[in-house]
Amino acid sequence: MKRVLTAVVLIPVVLLLVFRAPLWLFALAVAGIVVLALHEYLGLAEASGYKPFHGVTYVVALIPTVVSFALILHSFEGSSKLTCYSLGLGAVRQQLEILVLLPIIFGIPVVFRKDLRGGLASAACSAFGVLYIGISLVLLINLRSNAFQVTLVVFILFSVWAGDIAAYYVGRSLGRHKLAPVVSPNKSWEGAVASVVASILVAIVVFHFNAQLERWFSFDSTTFYIPLARVPWGHVIAIGITTNIAAQFGDLFESALKRGAGVKDSGTLLPGHGGMLDRIDALLFAIPAVWYYANLTGLLLPKLHFP
Numbered sequence: 001m002k003r004v005l006t007a008v009v010l011i012p013v014v015l016l017l018v019f020r021a022p023l024w025l026f027a028l029a030v031a032g033i034v035v036l037a038l039h040e041y042l043g044l045a046e047a048s049g050y051k052p053f054h055g056v057t058y059v060v061a062l063i064p065t066v067v068s069f070a071l072i073l074h075s076f077e078g079s080s081k082l083t084c085y086s087l088g089l090g091a092v093r094q095q096l097e098i099l100v101l102l103p104i105i106f107g108i109p110v111v112f113r114k115d116l117r118g119g120l121a122s123a124a125c126s127a128f129g130v131l132y133i134g135i136s137l138v139l140l141i142n143l144r145s146n147a148f149q150v151t152l153v154v155f156i157l158f159s160v161w162a163g164d165i166a167a168y169y170v171g172r173s174l175g176r177h178k179l180a181p182v183v184s185p186n187k188s189w190e191g192a193v194a195s196v197v198a199s200i201l202v203a204i205v206v207f208h209f210n211a212q213l214e215r216w217f218s219f220d221s222t223t224f225y226i227p228l229a230r231v232p233w234g235h236v237i238a239i240g241i242t243t244n245i246a247a248q249f250g251d252l253f254e255s256a257l258k259r260g261a262g263v264k265d266s267g268t269l270l271p272g273h274g275g276m277l278d279r280i281d282a283l284l285f286a287i288p289a290v291w292y293y294a295n296l297t298g299l300l301l302p303k304l305h306f307p
Helices: 002-019 023-047 052-077 079-113 120-145 151-174 188-207 210-214 235-260 276-297
Strands: 178-180 184-187
Touching: 002 023, 002 079, 002 120, 002 151, 002 184, 023 120, 023 188, 023 235, 052 079, 079 120, 079 151, 120 151, 120 276, 151 184, 151 188, 151 210, 151 235, 151 276, 178 188, 178 235, 184 188, 188 210, 188 235
Parallel strands: none
Antiparallel strands: 178 184
């Protein structure tokens, strides 16, 4: 009952943020989620026997979000769709450049530790937290700020939610073959297949009504509309499958982290759901999968020709 009540409260709030919140508020909400999820991740790392660098990890993980927040405040609001798109790509490039500095950022604190045993593990799990949570979630801001690909945010959420529901009910009633018995004994291949099918169905609905959904988002009146070509069926099916597989592995990966740490949930923030990390684990793999697929294939981007 707690799980249902929590979902009833959270889902409308999330959809309101996605569709109607100004970009700066959406970015601020994502920053809050980064902090909460990272807190739980670092707790799992400590329960597993590691000693991550808490302060540095928080700061570095939030830098990409702060960069996006600053660009939104000063550039995105009131800009055209093409300007938002180019600024968004520039922001992502700046955010990803931080990856080059991760060995330095987390290598220096190791030098000043009195106990050098486990220094490599501490630096590695701290840097991974930045990638796993900070970089992944900031890509959601990039998609939300891109007026061409903004409906991908809706697709990611609905795909993960529908896949999770399908896997649960089909797995519980028809599941016979264990998917990953060591990590998650209750998950089955039957549930996994049902989850993929649900994600494909969501992709069909979302991309069919993409133009209508786009108009639900709150964008400044100065943004102009460029009609987009219908998404080919091959892309619809491919992104549905890709997103779902990534989401299922995201769920299993976080289960593996909890198993290794010897805990049932990452936290107790959300009644019936565990912690924030328990709630977004599938999203943390699905978001980068969708972002890379969309930008590598040019999905939903207009074919513009300049003289």
